[in-house]
Amino acid sequence: MPIKASTNINMDRAQTTYTYEKVEEIAKFLLAKPGVKPPKIGIICGTGLGGLADTLVDKVDVEYKDIPSFPISTVKGHAGKLVFGNIGKTPVVCMKGRFHMYEGYSMSQVTLPVRVMKLMGIKVLCATNAAGNLNKNFQVGDLMIIKDHIFFPALGGFNPLVGPNDPRFGPRFHGLSDLYSRELKAVAEKVGKELNITLREGVYAMNAGPSFESVAECKMMIAVGADVVGMSTCPEAVVAAHAGLKVFGMSLLTNDCILDYSFGPASHHEQVLSVGESRGDDVKKFFLNFIKAIPDSTLED
Numbered sequence: 337m338p339i340k341a342s343t344n345i346n347m348d349r350a351q352t353t354y355t356y357e358k359v360e361e362i363a364k365f366l367l368a369k370p371g372v373k374p375p376k377i378g379i380i381c382g383t384g385l386g387g388l389a390d391t392l393v394d395k396v397d398v399e400y401k402d403i404p405s406f407p408i409s410t411v412k413g414h415a416g417k418l419v420f421g422n423i424g425k426t427p428v429v430c431m432k433g434r435f436h437m438y439e440g441y442s443m444s445q446v447t448l449p450v451r452v453m454k455l456m457g458i459k460v461l462c463a464t465n466a467a468g469n470l471n472k473n474f475q476v477g478d479l480m481i482i483k484d485h486i487f488f489p490a491l492g493g494f495n496p497l498v499g500p501n502d503p504r505f506g507p508r509f510h511g512l513s514d515l516y517s518r519e520l521k522a523v524a525e526k527v528g529k530e531l532n533i534t535l536r537e538g539v540y541a542m543n544a545g546p547s548f549e550s551v552a553e554c555k556m557m558i559a560v561g562a563d564v565v566g567m568s569t570c571p572e573a574v575v576a577a578h579a580g581l582k583v584f585g586m587s588l589l590t591n592d593c594i595l596d597y598s599f600g601p602a603s604h605h606e607q608v609l610s611v612g613e614s615r616g617d618d619v620k621k622f623f624l625n626f627i628k629a630i631p632d633s634t635l636e637d
């Protein structure tokens with residue numbers, strides 16, 4: 337059955353999907369831009385972490401609004417552009433702004449940039465995010481390597497791989513027991529020690545958002561093994577792994593989740609942005625060194 341790009345409204349949720357040919361067209365459009373080199377690594381900048389793109393040299397910016405068929409960023413803290421450039425000798429592309437389910441985007445739209453970056457040549461996807469802390473041993477400002485995730489929307493049917501499967505994107509069924517690359521986690525641990533930056537490790541849970549969690553929801557998430565919670569990352573990680581990319585995930589803990597009815601105030605986006613700003617330098621320092629430490633062999637075909 338041919339897979340067509342289409343836009344329908346179903347259950348009030350946009351159902352835009354993209355064919356392989358459409359994704360390829362966008363990748364070719366970007367590669368044809370003067371100064372753009374095929375990237376080896378894609379970096380998704382989480383809320384308030386767009387400063388990561390400042391670490392690139394020989395930068396070329398492409399605004400999302402100027403890319404055919406691309407969604408646009410609607411959330412404060414997401415600038416809405418791709419930044420191409422180099423870290424050390426490695427060509428990379430940063431997404432300065434990601435797309436979220438709660439913006440009303442379909443899973444295909446949320447994960448489109450991952451497939452575009454894959455067709456442009458990336459071998460590794462680094463996904464960063466801002467997240468709420470659920471673990472009593474962690475604190476606001478900590479950086480956490482994502483060792484696994486709980487993708488609540490996918491468990492309820494909103495998996496980005498639902499629908500006809502084009503094998504050029506990846507296989508119909510795909511296991512996720514090694515979703516977050518153990519090899520990259522080991523590289524990150526070593527770099528963290530060398531830089532004297534404490535790196536936690538834990539499980540990221542995704543709530544579709546945009547509401548932050550209720551007290552009971554936070555308690556439920558802790559009970560099922562989550563350390564932090566956010567509203568992103570899982571869709572992009574699943575689509576990247578399905579496409580054969582190595583995935584590295586990192587959360588910045590921007591707020592403590594409220595676990596007691598007597599505590600307040602509720603979590604809010606302004607705090608998320610301000611912690612992103614205050615921890616931005618360490619995040620940049622870590623990624624600059626981490627990207628340089630990834631072995632060449634990991635970035636080969």
Ligand SMILES: O=P(O)(O)O[C@H]1O[C@H](CO)[C@@H](O)[C@H]1O
Binds near residue numbers: 436465466569608
């Ligand atoms: O996951 P990122 O995009 O980093 O952002 C997190 O922070 C925002 C809430 O403040 C939500 O978008 C949540 O997902």
Ligand SMILES: Nc1nc2[nH]cnc2c(=O)[nH]1
Binds near residue numbers: 466
């Ligand atoms: N769902 C969710 N996303 C976040 N992003 C940053 N903090 C939070 C949080 O507490 N909950």
